[in-house]
Every structure is written in structure tokens, then in C-alpha cells.
Amino acid sequence: MTMPDADGPLAEQLLRLTRRVHRIQKRHLKECGVGITPAQSRLLRTLAHYDAPPRMADLAERLEVVPRAVTTLVDGLEAHGKVRRVPDPTNRRVIRIELTDDGRCALRELHRARRSAAEEILAPLTEEQRSVLGVLLDTLVDGGTGGHGC
DSSP states (O other), X not given: OOOOOTTHHHHHHHXXXXXXXXXXXXXXXXXXXXXXXXXXXXXXXXXXXXSSOOBHHHHHHHHTSOHXXXXXXXXXXXXXXXXXXXXXXXXXXXXXXXXXXXXXXXXXXXXXXXXHHHHHHHTTSOHHHHHHHHHHHHHHHHTTSTTOOO
């Protein structure tokens, strides 16, 4: 006898919410007119967290993708003037990736688009519901470890 999957409907709701978030973010990205894909947006946001220009291998590791995927993303962003490849000052065989001024401007637009998307998604919730959701999401993101990781 098969036991019913009590968490099945909840898992489906989470998947549907994730898809909705992606659709809304994609629409807001398109509306802000920066002309980049969600994956390129993620790379730009990741790049902004480095104190010094990282290597593509560093970006691939941080994004948890294969290096070839980063090369493709950087190629597209470089073609649109958002990033540039620069030589490493200590090892000329190493290439690093840095944001351009246009890339920093795009990041500001992306931030506004993400905030607009979040506001749209959260609009039906009261402040109290948002607070509860925040606590629940923290628990899910941390995996129940209390924020200490594995």
C-alpha cells in the first residue's frame, strides 16, 4: 500500500511560485531595458560582490556552473559593454573580469527591476504575513541549520 505524499501539494506550490517569480523577474528585466538575460544578470550581481576582478574560474565556482557557461555569459556582457576582460597584474596568462561603468549602471537598473518584481509578488500579503514568510524562507534557505550551514 502506497502512503499519500503529504508534502506533494506543498512542493508543487513552491515550484509554481518559483516559476512565477522567474516570469515576473524576466518581465521586469525586459521592461527596464538593460538588454541582458536573467543568467547575465546573475553574473553581474555576482561580479559586484568581489573586491577585485575575479577570474572566470572563480565566477564559475561561485555560480556553480561549468567554466564554459561563464565564458558565454561574459562574451555576451562584454559585447554589450557591461564587463571587460583585463590582464591579471601579477600573471599575464590570467584574465580577470571587471564591471564597466555601463555594467554598474545596469546593476542599478537590475536592482530596481528586482525590487519591482518583489513588490508585485508580495503585494497580496499583509505586513504580518510578510514577516512570517520571511522567517519561514530563512528556515528553508538555511536548511533548518539555524544559519550555520553544513
